[in-house]
Amino acid sequence: MKVAILGGGAAGIISALELNQKSRIETILFDLNPLPGRKLAVTGSGRGNLTNLVQEESCYRSMSESHLLSGFRYPDPEMIRRRLREYGIPTVATDDGWVYPASNSAANVASILRAQLQARQVEIVSETKITRLSVDPDGAFQISSSDGRRFGPFSALLVASGSRAYPQLGADDSILPEIRALGIAAHDFVPALTGIVFEKADKRLSGNRLDVRAALYADRKRLAYEIGNLIFTDFGVNGPAAMNLSHLVHEPIAANKKTELSIDLLSNHSSDYLREIFHDPAFRRMPYLAIFNAVLPEKICIRFFDRWRIPLDVPAERVEPSAFKAHLKSLSDLRFLIAGTKSFRDAQVGFGGVDLNEIDPLTMRSxxxxxxxxxxxxxxxxxxxxxxxxxxAFLTGMRAGRAIADLMIPN
Ligand SMILES: Cc1cc2nc3c(=O)[nH]c(=O)nc-3n(C[C@H](O)[C@H](O)[C@H](O)COP(=O)(O)OP(=O)(O)OC[C@H]3O[C@@H](n4cnc5c(N)ncnc54)[C@H](O)[C@@H]3O)c2cc1C
Known part of the structure; x- marks a missing residue:
């Protein structure tokens, strides 16, 4: 009997390889794209950030009840690296734990994995959109495509069809209603790991990139915060600090809550240093601007001087301590009203999908x-x-592949 894998992304490919690790099991991989691994080939700005040595609870988020996620146990990055190496993809780790292929090429990763699929005789049905899933009374699966072809019966079906993020690379979640029709609960996807759009962006800050502390508020209640790199853009903000908060924006906006981002430009104890030099006699005769230039890009300082309505050449000694205090406050709590996030076209992932309650965490079985x-x-x-x-994707794909192999060829 045969196995069907719906989706030729990182998860679908790795599961097909694991499935065929010990002995060949007739496997058919269906994908919308001309070749499997299309999204994988562009990840990490083309470099492919494949895993991370730091794995902890706070690295993952889910709409399903929070305790469920820990039941899946966090990926073991060394196990992933070992497996990738066995497939011909040695990896290197940066000092802060980000893991990349030794080739520094995500496209190479995708093409090596495709070569492995070929070596294991996995059949690939490409440029085919699966639109229907059904289960026969004997438990076998049938699937059909948008052009009316029918495939099956299959003893096992693995759905690894991803989310709606990056439709320009073939992402598609139109199979969700079919999954729900099988009685499986699934949440609608919303864009995540994407830019946050402000009601009124400050275009004069656009292009500045710096490390900040960013906190998300809904009706004045703080929902979460992030410390990291942030980029001001014409629409709002982007960069890891904004992207890591973006999945939390949708719910309060939909509930008509006042949703704000507070940006602290003086994280990393910069305000302590500014206080120290502002009160230091050696700095009193210097331009007030030079004090802020010590910790912030000049373009940002100039923008704030304009907001504060003070000339750029004013000496520090002419600024009252109370005004200096207010200036520090405005730099450490720069507020923007949030309108939403960028769309799926600019989102690295979709937040939502099959509820984790539905899944056995060790086998990925329904x-x-x-x-x-x-x-x-x-x-x-x-x-x-x-x-x-x-x-x-690698962890769950490997688990599913091994579990299906055990199902097909019991010990
Ligand atoms: C630009 C970008 C950069 C990223 N960089 C990184 C990074 O560096 N590190 C990282 O960890 N993550 C990164 N991500 C996220 C990561 O790529 C994804 O989370 C991961 O690829 C998901 O793998 P998947 O196999 O579950 O889904 P996908 O890779 O999306 O694969 C699903 C496949 O199923 C196909 N499909 C869907 N529906 C159907 C259907 N009905 N019929 C047939 N085929 C169908 C799709 O066309 C797709 O090929 C990035 C994402 C993007 C968009």
Missing amino acids: KKIPGLYFAGEILDCIGRCGGYNLSW
Whole structure:
């Protein structure tokens, strides 16, 4: 009997390889794209951030009940690296734990994995959109494509069809209603790991990139905060600090709550240093601007001097301590009203998908339908920037592949 894998992304490919690790099991991989691994080939700005050595609870988020995620156990990055090496993809880690292929090429990773699929005789049905999933009374799966072809029966079906993020690379979540029709609960996807759009962006800050502390508020209640790199843009903000908060923006906006981002430009104890030099007699005769230039890019300082309505050449001694205090406050709590996030076209992942309640965490098997498995971004789990989404795709793909192999060839 045969196995069908719906989706030729990181999760679908790795599961097909694991499935055929010990002995060949007739496997058919279906994908919309001309070749599997299309999104994988562009990850990490073309470099492919494949996993991360730091793995902890806070690296992953889910709409499903929070305790469920820990039941899946976090990916073991060394296990992922070992496996990738065995497939011909040695990796290197940066000092802060981000793991990349030794080739520094995500496109090479995708092409090596495709060569492995070929070596293991995995059949690839490309440029084919699967639109229907059904289960026969005997438990076998049938699937059909948009052009009316029918495939099956299959003893096992793995759905690894990802989310809606990056439709320009073939991302598509139109299979969700079919999954729900099988009785499996799934959350609608919203864009995540993307830019945050302000009601009124400050275009004069646009282009500045710096390390900040960014906090998200809904009706004055703080929902979460991030410390990291942030880029001011014409629409609002982007960069890891904004992207890691973006999945939390949708709910308060939909509930008509006042949703704000507070940006502290003086994190890293910069305000302590500014206080020290402002009160230091050696700095009193210097331009007030030079004090702020010590910790912030000049373009930002100039923008704030304009907001504060003070000339750029004013000496520090002419500024009252109370005004200096107010200036520090405005730099450490720069507030913007949020309108939403960028769309799926600019989102690295989709937040939502198959509820984790539905899944056995060690095998990725549906708790309701024998022979049905899920892996990767179709599951309701996303990771932070830093290789966590591919970690999740590889981990769940490997688990599903091994579990299906055990099902097909019991010991
Ligand atoms: C620009 C960008 C950069 C990224 N960089 C990183 C990074 O450096 N590190 C990291 O960890 N994560 C990164 N991510 C996220 C990561 O790429 C994804 O989380 C991961 O690839 C998900 O793998 P997947 O196999 O679950 O889904 P996908 O890779 O999306 O694969 C699913 C496949 O299923 C196909 N499909 C869907 N529906 C159907 C259907 N009905 N019929 C047939 N085929 C279908 C799709 O066309 C797709 O090929 C990045 C994402 C983007 C968009």
